[in-house]
Amino acid sequence: MSWEPEVTEIKRRKKAALAMGGEKNVKRQHDAGRLTIRERVDRLLDKDTFHEVGGLAGSATYNPDGSTASFAATNVIYGRGKIDGRPVVLAGDDFTMRGGSAEAGNIDKLRHTEMFAKEYRLPLIRVVEGSGGGGSVRTFEEIGRTYMPGGNQSGSYSYLMADAMATVPVVALGLGPIAGLGAARMVASHYSVMVRDQSSMFIAGPPLVARAGGGKLTKEELGGAKIHVNAGAIDDAVDTEDEAFERARRFLSYLPSSVYDLPTRIAPADDTERRDESLLSIVPRERRKVYAMRKIIESVVDKGSFFEMGKQFGRSIITGFARVDGWPVALMAGDPMHYGGSWTAAAAQKIIRFVDLAGTFHLPMVNLYDCPGFKIGLDAEMAGTVRHATRAVFAICQYQGPWCSVIIRNCFGLAGGAHQPQGRLNFRYAWPSARWGSLPLEGGVEAAYKSEIEAAADPKAKLVEIEARLEALQSPLRTAETYDVEDIIDPRDTRPLLAEFVNLTAPLRPVGPASWGLRP
Amino acid sequence: MAKVKVATEAAGNVWKIVVAVGGRVDADEPVMILESMKMEVPVNAPKAGTVLEILAPEGTAVGEDEVVAIIEAD
Structure with missing residues (x-):
């Protein structure tokens, strides 16, 4: 007797995972003008290079005879792939599974994305949408208690992010509404991108803000791309998801895979003696x-x-x-x-x-x-x-x-x-x-020559005269004479x-x- | 013919209107000049056209990304 039945069940579950949150939710994602996480993985990585890890994680229900009745994968997609031929780690949120929220997530899987990138010295790309694995109040009722943020001192997710950032390049792409831990996962990166009129990001979303007396705001008003690129919370905004993927690839092209490596030179394509x-x-x-x-x-x-x-x-x-x-x-x-x-x-x-x-x-x-x-x-x-x-x-x-x-x-x-x-x-x-010095000529003359200017018959003419005198001293050649x-x-x-x-x-x-x- | 907004890139005070209402401006040429930290910072027209409206007269303080003029593009 072979293990064929189990292998068939593994294949069936992995296939079920590819269906994500089901036809209805996938359609809703597409209708909102957004790609699904599986489509994102395909477009971001080199063709057919994605090797998924933990694709069997999820929740199943069973028939009385012990056979599987249903299987739903987690909404954290994790795996390895290649960008421009170089291995990378990818962590993606599946928004079609319960809006990317933690109830359908798996915190250990999320933690492993950071740990694997750090330990195997590979760049990490987070494709973020939803709460990014963060908790919701509903969790309290499901587990019948509250919990200590960051866990019981066994290495919180924040610690793992800090460790990854100190070791490997981390890119974060925010491609939909993002809140809480998701927002932290965006900014805990070396380079972050949002899509205009599609992505929004906040510490807490509009309902919580309204409840706290912060006024009634839309997602875009509270945390649209323009707000975050102007505030410096996010580095850049683009118009399409494909542009965001291109930015990620381009950013990584200048960097080594980790701090233990050096940036790579490409074949020079421009004349070094070019003098414009x-x-x-x-x-x-x-x-x-x-x-x-x-x-x-x-x-x-x-x-x-x-x-x-x-x-x-x-x-x-x-x-x-x-x-x-x-x-x-x-x-x-x-x-x-x-x-x-x-x-x-x-x-x-x-x-x-x-x-x-x-x-x-x-x-x-x-x-x-x-x-x-x-x-x-x-x-x-x-x-x-x-x-x-x-x-x-x-x-x-x-x-x-x-x-x-x-x-x-x-x-x-x-x-x-x-x-x-x-x-x-x-x-x-x-x-x-x-031009150099302790302060620019334009600002300093009035203060330094106050009494001389005030005593002059024509203070304005005196100011111009002093400025001209000092201007003559400002040639950098004079500084070069003393090898300064x-x-x-x-x-x-x-x-x-x-x-x-x-x-x-x-x-x-x-x-x-x-x-x-x-x-x- | 489209109305095109002319917006500032930097904050400053409007020091000089270069092209008044009714005047013509070329693409990437200044409609007005701001003064910021004693520097003259041009506010350029994104497209060639005729100035329809000046929204920030000389002496006004303007912010970053503020629309300061409208032009009718050619």
């Missing part, structure tokens, strides 16, 4: 006029390789991955269009998260610097800017990989000092448009110099888990 003529005049001589930093970025990195992240948050800083001579780099730049490039509290938080991301996965940093300082004013003081910005200074100082700064224009004050990690030798260049800056370069040489930097420092990229000290 436009760079010579892109920064206006008139100091009040702004320029498009993204054009400079596009011009100095490998063509089409810049992958910006978090564009809508902390907008005076631009952050993203790119490639130079095929090597992946982390790229950070000031954007003078926003508060002149000054560091707001939000921009500082963005810097901290980005520098930590680059440091964790051993990407060399290219910093195209233009910042007149921390943002000033009452709003800035009330936002705690000085603390957030000083934390950003610390994060930069604690970065341990190769670093190259190119000072494009403004470099002032404490923020100016943090254009690179201090206390070691970094690569550093300045453009002829660079190593080199002032022809802006067109930026790309060849960055190519030298990445090639020279590639062997020096440190491997292993990151750690850093206390921050204020």
Whole structure:
């Protein structure tokens, strides 16, 4: 007698799992314009690479003779697959099974997704929809008691997420309504994406908010993609699920599979000696006029390789991955269009998260610097800017990989000092448009020459005269004379110099888990 | 002919209206210039057309992503 009956039953149950929450619920998912988790897995991963784990977990009912009457799988889909030929771990919520809620879930399965990714050093992708495995009040009645959040000290899910994040790249895609633990699973990632007009995310949904006196809001009003990308809770918003999958693949393409590995170079497809003529005049001589930093970025990195992240948050800083001579780099730049490039509290938080991301996965940093300082004013003081910005200074100082700064224009004050990690030798260049000091000329003259200006017959003319005198001193060449800056370069040489930097420092990229000290 | 919104990318004060109501503007050319941290930040038209309405006159403080003008696209 063989084990054929059992094998048949295994196959039957696995087939039942593929039907998810049944025709009616699948149709409802499709009618809402959303894909099912099985369709998502197929579109996200390389073709036919998904190997499911725990597909037999679920709940069954039995006939009196012991045969199976029905089987419903859990709504946590877990398995391994490949993206661009590299193995990854995938954790997906099946919204067609009881709206992705915990009653149809399995917390051990969810925990294993994080543990497997960490222990086997594979990137983790969470496809989140619903409460993401979080509990609901109905659970209390089902189990006849309440329970301690995080479990009985045996390794809470939050701990496992923190452990995974410190070891492997974690991407979170939010593709429907998401609440509670699901929201935490979204932000506990290195890169997160929502779909506009389809995804929404909240700590608690509209009914709870209304009950707590927070007003009557729709899901979109309470936690639509725009709210979260502006607040920095989520990195990016896209229009379709396919775009979200593409972002996930692209993000991972710059990173190693874990902190124990290095980012991989691809065959260089762009000339490292390319010198764009436009760079010579892109920064206006008139100091009040702004320029498009993204054009400079596009011009100095490998063509089409810049992958910006978090564009809508902390907008005076631009952050993203790119490639130079095929090597992946982390790229950070000031954007003078926003508060002149000054560091707001939000921009500082963005810097901290980005520098930590680059440091964790051993990407060399290219910093195209233009910042007149921390943002000033009452709003800035009330936002705690000085603390957030000083934390950003610390994060930069604690970065341990190769670093190259190119000072494009403004470099002032404490923020100016943090254009690179201090206390070691970094690569550093300045453009002829660079200006530096303890504070910008525009702000400092009135204060420093107050009595001289007030005593003058024509104070306005005196101010102009002093400004002209000081302006003449501001040429970066004067600073280079004393070797306060190593080199002032022809802006067109930026790309060849960055190519030298990445090639020279590639062997020096440190491997292993990151750690850093206390921050204020 | 479609009405197109012109929105700010950054917060600031409206320093100068470059193209008044009735005037023509090219795509990616400024309708107005904001002043923010002593910098002149242009607010560009997403499409070429004629300015129908200026919603933020000179001296007004505007926020990020705020619609400050409407143009009738060509």
